[in-house]
Amino acid sequence: MFGSYGEDLLAGFGETVLVTVTAFPIAFVIGIVLAVFRISPVRPLRIAGRLYVDVVRNSPLLLIVVLLIFGLPDAGLLLPLFWCFVLGLGGYFGAYVCETVCSGIRIVDRGQIEAARAIGLPFRRVLTDVLLPQALRAMVQPLGTILINTALGSALGAAVGISELTLETRSFNLDTAQPVLAFLTAACGYLAINLLVSLGVRLLERKARVLR
Template sequence: MGLLFEDGNFHLFAQGFLRTIELSALSALFALLLGILLAAFRVSPVPVLRAFGTGWVTVFRNTPLTLLFFAATFVLPRLDLHISSFTAAVVALSAYTGSFVCEVLRSGINTVPLGQAEAARSLGMNFGQTLGLVVLPQAARAVIAPMGSVFIALPRNSAIAGAFNVPELFSVQKTLTEKGHDIFAIFFWLALAYLVISFAVGAVFGTLERRAAVAR
């Protein structure tokens, strides 16, 4: 316990912890929105949209996250898109995680019987209405557990941001190491903090899964 409560270390830990939560929450929100859009593209009857969705997922799922951070931090400014290091981290995490969200949603969409969409179209609904009002609500129940796995991994992935000038939780270890603190104690508290975040996210998705099961 001594490590946390000497030389202002607790404040440093708290700042990093809250920054990681903020980074993860914003990235999760944008990744979810992006994933829904990409999933709609991938099941769209328009060939160009399907090709775009497939291309995005193929590229971003198979590109190392560190490389995406490098592109968001150093390449975007060369395109006159000047953003902060924090915003660049959100962009990289959202683009990467959004591709996984897309595939989880697409797998859920594939579990919905085709007759559901056909019935919606017979009532005069267009593609957007059918997807948003009929297919996605049913698919959501099937993807809660795998979606939880995607978002549990997000805070751990955000640790890369510390190498790109974002003062998040993992970057705290550099400051504490420079102060001469024991490296094992530092990583113990960091691991514990990430476990707390992971368990919290898991608990949220566990609750959603139980409620969805009751609603069936």
Template sequence: MVDGVLSHLGRLGAGLLVTVELTAASFAGAMVLGTLLAIMRIVPVPLLRLCAAIYVQFMRNTPLLVLLVLFVFGLPEIGILYDLFWTVTTAMAMYGAALVAETIRSGIRTVPPGEAEAARALGMTTARSLRHVILPRAFRSMVQPLGNIFIAIALSSSLAAAVGVTELTGETDLINLEFADAGPTFLVSTALYLILTLSIGFVTGLLEKKVAIGR
């Protein structure tokens, strides 16, 4: 049994690498889009606030697997074709952006209103006050929640196997189909996911302590 698992470590490692790449790219995209959505939800422009709210509610109430299927199999039907990895990354980033947006919006609410008023009194525009005053202060309360979203995206990346991406779960399933070695192989796969999520949690904890010291 041990020899069988050891012989598959190279393939599992390759699958883990794809999982890490997929997770990192999806989270980065979610951060960019989520920040934009959070800003849209707080600016005094009703149409922007409505559009962002609809987007967030739609994504939060749509299963990620459904979204992946729509992107992977639906986009080619309307003539949109591009790499499977980036198709899945886009879907996961758009899904995660809704979670990031709500986290950032909650973080912004922790900033005392007086700081925004002081920024306006100094002649700062809304964009400048967000960039230089509100978001940096809000980030201190968002580190742990954003870390949790990062972990959630890492675990959710296993759904990519259902649409053909050979990440860790997909590679594990292929090994099982070829060698009928489900138990040990999936145990190793589980351990690799655990190492990945614990690593994210560890880095998040360090970052949270660092920003806490800077308060």
């Protein structure tokens, strides 16, 4: 049914997964750093964090990716195509991670923190025992959504020559003229990713509840 294209499609799926699992940690780290910037008392850092989030969240992902691939080398950083793309995805979704982390922290009742400090807990324990457990719990669901969106965003690789699932589907369809088969197969791939992440989120949320 698939001929030799089965392998290509599978490789494309592998590439989609690889891009996603590489880009998401980058997004996570960038997001945390940005969040620290944004809640820090250091004004230049707050401004830089705000500027980054405003610029990135209001630009199309494709623009960022294309600009990184062809602009970054001129700014002195020549990276392989894969890493340019992954960095673009990570940098883009990092802004969303930052928003999630910031609102996760804001969700925690101010009174609780004041209470924790009033009973003499040091700053670190306020963070680890009061703030983070609750904030993290609130972040699980939106972070899962960002992970799914990273996987969906990885499809833009097809527009810049990364042989991921969407690009392989396109060539499979053009070479074999079996549109229904081609796109249903790809749809299954993306549905699988979606399902897996949703399951993981549910599991983590249950764990986080116990933690509380």
